[in-house]
Amino acid sequence: MITLDTTETDESHLPHRTVAMSIRGRLVSSLIGFGAIAVLTCLLAPLVGTTPISLRRVFDPSIPFDQNVDAQIFFVARLPRVLAGALVGSALASAGVVFQAMLRNPLATPFTLGVSAGASLGAMLVIIFGGTLALGPFSTVPAASLAGAAAAAAVVYWLATRQGRAISTSVLLLAGVTLNSLLSAVIMFVQYLADFAQVYRAARWIMGDLDIGGYDTLIASLPLVVAAFALFALLPSSLNLLSVGKDAAASRGVDVPRAQRLAFFSASLATSAAVSLAGPIGFIGIVVPHLVRLLVGVDHRIVLPASALFGAAFLVACDLLARTALSPVEIPVGIVTAMIGGPFFLWLLVRRS
Amino acid sequence: MFLTADRVSYTYKRRAGVESVKALCDVSVSIPRGSLTGLIGPNGCGKTTLLKLLSGVLSPDSGSVTLDGRALATLSKRQVARRIAVVPQETHPAFEYTVLEMALMGRHPHLGPFQLEGPADLAIAVESLSATGTAQLADRSYMSLSGGEKQRVIIASALTQSPEVLLLDEPTASLDLGYQLEIGALLRRLNKERSATMVMATHDLNLAASLCDTLVLMRQGRVLADGRTPDVLTSATVKQLYDVEADVRVHELAGHLTVVPLGRLG
Numbered sequence: 001m002i003t004l005d006t007t008e009t010d011e012s013h014l015p016h017r018t019v020a021m022s023i024r025g026r027l028v029s030s031l032i033g034f035g036a037i038a039v040l041t042c043l044l045a046p047l048v049g050t051t052p053i054s055l056r057r058v059f060d061p062s063i064p065f066d067q068n069v070d071a072q073i074f075f076v077a078r079l080p081r082v083l084a085g086a087l088v089g090s091a092l093a094s095a096g097v098v099f100q101a102m103l104r105n106p107l108a109t110p111f112t113l114g115v116s117a118g119a120s121l122g123a124m125l126v127i128i129f130g131g132t133l134a135l136g137p138f139s140t141v142p143a144a145s146l147a148g149a150a151a152a153a154a155v156v157y158w159l160a161t162r163q164g165r166a167i168s169t170s171v172l173l174l175a176g177v178t179l180n181s182l183l184s185a186v187i188m189f190v191q192y193l194a195d196f197a198q199v200y201r202a203a204r205w206i207m208g209d210l211d212i213g214g215y216d217t218l219i220a221s222l223p224l225v226v227a228a229f230a231l232f233a234l235l236p237s238s239l240n241l242l243s244v245g246k247d248a249a250a251s252r253g254v255d256v257p258r259a260q261r262l263a264f265f266s267a268s269l270a271t272s273a274a275v276s277l278a279g280p281i282g283f284i285g286i287v288v289p290h291l292v293r294l295l296v297g298v299d300h301r302i303v304l305p306a307s308a309l310f311g312a313a314f315l316v317a318c319d320l321l322a323r324t325a326l327s328p329v330e331i332p333v334g335i336v337t338a339m340i341g342g343p344f345f346l347w348l349l350v351r352r353s
Numbered sequence: 354m355f356l357t358a359d360r361v362s363y364t365y366k367r368r369a370g371v372e373s374v375k376a377l378c379d380v381s382v383s384i385p386r387g388s389l390t391g392l393i394g395p396n397g398c399g400k401t402t403l404l405k406l407l408s409g410v411l412s413p414d415s416g417s418v419t420l421d422g423r424a425l426a427t428l429s430k431r432q433v434a435r436r437i438a439v440v441p442q443e444t445h446p447a448f449e450y451t452v453l454e455m456a457l458m459g460r461h462p463h464l465g466p467f468q469l470e471g472p473a474d475l476a477i478a479v480e481s482l483s484a485t486g487t488a489q490l491a492d493r494s495y496m497s498l499s500g501g502e503k504q505r506v507i508i509a510s511a512l513t514q515s516p517e518v519l520l521l522d523e524p525t526a527s528l529d530l531g532y533q534l535e536i537g538a539l540l541r542r543l544n545k546e547r548s549a550t551m552v553m554a555t556h557d558l559n560l561a562a563s564l565c566d567t568l569v570l571m572r573q574g575r576v577l578a579d580g581r582t583p584d585v586l587t588s589a590t591v592k593q594l595y596d597v598e599a600d601v602r603v604h605e606l607a608g609h610l611t612v613v614p615l616g617r618l619g
Contacts, residue, residue: 023457023469104447163366234466241458243447250410252514253434253462298448301469 023301030296034309041313042086045320046078050327076214084210084218085319085333086312088278089288091225091270093311094232096285097304098267101239102260103169110271110285113176114152117183119275120206122148124187127202128194141205142217142276146224149272152179157264166246166257167264208281208334210319217277224273231266232304239263239300281315281334283341288314290348355386355550356407356437356518361416363402376402378574379416384518384552389544391565391582392554395595398571400554404520407552409433420518434462438511440521444503446495452506453491456482459513481512485539501532508539519543521553525560533557537564562586562610570594586610592618 047055053070057063065071095110103112110116122144130140156179160172191199212218238259241249250256274281288311289303296302315333318340322333363377377399384390384407392400405411406418409425418425425433438459446455456478460470470478482488485505490498495506504524511519521540525533537560543549544564555561561568561582568585570577572594578585591599596618604611 022472022475027469101447106447237461237464237466240450240454241461244450244455244458245441245444245446247405247410247439247441248444248458250430251408251434251437251439252458253429253431255430293448297454298450299454 023299026296026299027302027305030302030306031309034292034306034313038086038309038313041316042082045082045085045316046074048320049073049078049323080212080215080218081210081319082316084212084277085316087218087221087225088210088274088281089284089311089313089315090308091228091274091311092281092284093288093292093307093314094229094304095267095270095274097289097300097307098232098235098239098263098270099285100289101243101300102263102267103173104243104245105173106290107286108173109282110267110274111180111280111282113156113172113268114179114183115149115268115271116275116280117180117187118152118155119145119149119272120280121183121187121190122146122151123205123276123279124190124202127205128190128198139217139220142220146272146276149268149275152183153264153268153272155179167260169260172264204332205279206334207332208279208337210278210281210315210333211330212277221273221277224269228266228270228273229308231262231269232308235259235263235266236299236301236304239304243300279334281337283337283345284311284315287337287341287344291344354383356384356418356420356552358382358403358406358413358418359416361403361406361413361418363399363406363411363413376574377406377413380571380574380576381416382569382576382579384550385567386550387544387548388567389540389551389553389565391561391568392552392571393556393558393561393568393594394571394577396556398594399574400571401522403571404439404522404552404554407518408437408439408520410439431462434514434516436516437518437520438514438516440504440508440511440519440524442523442526444507449494449496451491452482452487452493452495452498453478455495455506456491456510456513459510462514477515478509478513481509482506484512484543485509499532500528501535504528504532504536505539508536508543512543516549518550518552521551521555523555524553525555525557533560540564558586558591558612562612563607583610586612 047053051073053073057068057070058074060068092110099108099110099112100106123141126140126144156172156175159175160167191202194202238249238254241252241254242256242259246256249259289307292303292306292310296306315337318336319333322331322336325331358380360379360381361377362379365374365376380399380403392403394400402411406413409418409430412426420436457470457474460474460478463474464470479488482491485508487502487505487509490502490506495503498506525536528536540551540553541564544551553565565582567580568582569579570585570590577593578590586601588599588601591597591601591612598615598618600613600615601610603609
């Protein structure tokens, strides 16, 4: 055992702030801070809209629900949409964090590896050729996009593991980027074959939309997101070491192939669930993790949960803007996130170089 | 013997466009407890592969590696990492970790899956940083440091693992002369004062001659010679290793063997 001789330490040089603010303290304060932002956003967002409603009337027990218009607007029209925003924002932001660490690439997004292109193709096929297909309790478009996402993830995973047990992250990246453009071409071809009304619906889906129309779709995606988050919980300390390097992780006791598989599957699962629910809403997966890192540092044990909470707040806020900015017209939320996210992303790029 | 490799062989499997490479063939080494052993040989001779087998990052195709009488293959990755730490040539994190965060990552094998570092872990990290003279950098971003500072932080991170064995892969390769001497002195001090067992792969024969008690000479995946430094580091072995004519003698002022290359053999 290499025991350390403390006689020559120079602890006096160590900034006291570092010692005082332990990882535990930083984690707790980040969770409280970002948790409060997320809860407040989700509570306030349903109150704002074309028709003003009052929170007091919404929760007034003396008015029966079928006569309480405010409560109906709150619970039936707006809350499902806000909760969908929270779920999707949280899943995409967390998946972004996981992919960035696993691929050792701060510019990776949940869509880098082709999952969203697979989901889009699945959705396109049903929108354009599906007609009146029905799949029991599940809506066909989300189910088809989920299947497309799973197929895309399976293909890149198969390609990246052909040469051994461990995932080759370089093959994963190249295969994902190639699959993205290949599937985009197929999507365009499918759209080329369709009529105007179908193409409009398809284009509208790709812009991303949180208006899911009720709680059913939300409840159907919930188990997938919950499973993904349960797997995320196992990851953070391995993600720190994986982002330092594969060998560094292995020599500190991380089972690298297992950690990579877990990261890939959990992040793909979260992305698939999010995209099948609301379409490929871009930039959440890169803007939110980078914003969070600017605020709380880069330790994944803090960044991952903080991004999950802030992602929820960010997408709900963007959707609020989308609903109200040009009221009564609604802008697709994907446009709002990209308009905020795009310039921010470019700024990050310039700042990095 | 404390750390041994017994007739280990390793082949890098064929990958797209790259043929299989037999990196190690029937290599046996024995590292005594508390020794500082140098691993020298030309590029591609298998030094790095041998270090990866000794650290358990790779498993040998045949043969076995044992630590203190126990085969590494029977220990979990976490158990191995509690006893053996690795210092690579260069470390490039993808994110801007602070120096303290880099050092604290050394505690990973000692923590449970959901356990955060406590005050005791922090104290070990701070002591390691102090021992390598980098405690005053604790809050700086690792990526903003100079090459020599980075390498000292990585050594601190390895020390934070509280290992019995430190494996170093060309720790001074990317450093200037001043930093090379500084890292050399640091390693000698850690070896003597803390009786740390160290194995260091290096291209710097003079660094190896000044630091190492014993040397393992490797060529083309095999051990050419091993033993006490003055016995195995001769102009004849340098010629065999590198096809280079060299003058090898004890330098009066330095007090150790020095190698002056005179020319490459046709």
